[in-house]
Amino acid sequence: MDERSWERVGAASGLAAAMLLVVAFVVAPGAPGLDARTAAVVGYLGDRRAGILTASLLVTLAAVAFLWFVAHLRHVLQRAEGGAEAFSPVVLVSGVSLATVCALSMVPLTAMAMLIARPVRVGDIEAVRVLYGVHQLSIGPVGLLVALFAVSTGAAMVRRELAGPWLGWAGMAVAVIGLIAGVGSFFAAPSGIVMFLAYVLGIAFALWIAAASVVMLLRPEVERVTAARGVFAR
Template identity: 85%
Template sequence: MNERSWERLGAASGLVAAVLLLAAFVTAPSPPGLDASAATIIGYLGDHRVGMLTASLLVTLAAVAFLWFVAHLRHVLQRAEGGAEAFSPVVLVSGVSLATVCALGMVPLTALATLIARPVGLGESEAVRVLYGMHQLSLGPVGLLVALFAVSTGAAMVRRELAGPWLGWLGMIVAVIGLVAGVSSFFAALSGTAMFLAYAMGIAFALWLAAASVVMLLRPEVERVTTARGVFAR
């Protein structure tokens, strides 16, 4: 397999991650807020157990596909930067961290949806709320990591190191949404606004990821003849 084919495969992995992520949003019904009672959470998980398990699986698979895409971006940026190591390390670390936190954030929800099939005792109600809260509060770190990944990848796009500048500016918008959603998850976790921003961030990120993947799939970066500006040039 030549480099052009490998790059198409890497770009396709980003599209797969975006589609899986959007499918997870469609599969999972709107969850109760963080301030919901244990009875409400248990009822919600009992009514939508299969949907929640499916959504958890889709998000985890999306994280795996996203890791391949991040590795592809690292290769492309390292070549475009000529060894200067400007944005490529940040894109790699933030992307890997984002995938890891997303996958781990689904573990408490998966555990709840799996164990909810049996009756929940009175003493276990608070444990249900704690596990559910851990899942919901993981959206804070996810938002901040989305912001870091989108701003670093977007900056590389603006500098024409990959894809195109217009995608880079869209990435900056996604970064702002991620930053606002991440911060609000820490300071306004009990509000409906925080949940709305989290959903908006997820959908915006998935659509931006899909657009970037399609552009890179149609025109592999190895075909581009560019001379990137030196980041550390005086």
């Protein structure tokens, strides 16, 4: 394949990641906050076990697809920056870190779904509570990594190094939501409001990635006729 085709594959991987993420939110909605009673957590896990396992798989697949998309962004930005290495390293590192943390955050959720499938004992309930806390507290790191990825990618978009400025400003808005959700989770153990912000962040991030992917699918960056400005050039 030529470079145009490879760029379309890279853009399509972002769209795939966004779609998988949205479906994951749909199949396992209504997770209680960390301040919920243990009985409510156990009840949620039991009632939504199939959906939770499906969501865990979908988020993991979304993380894999997102890694390909991040590699595509790195390639495009490195070319646009003409070797200045301004935003492309931050986009790469934050994107890889975000995918890794998201995938790892689903391991406790999968373990809980497995535990709840057998007769529940006192020890299992305690283990479920701890694992649920680990899963919920991942909102903090995920939110902050989303903020870093969105602000760095958005800044590159605003500078017309990628996609378009309007997508860049949308990315800045996603970054603000991520920052609020991420910082908030450290000061208020994921309560109802933090969980709501986490869902809003997930959907907003997925829609932003999907929009950027569609733009790059319709017009691969290699087809741009305007020369990219060097970030540090005067």
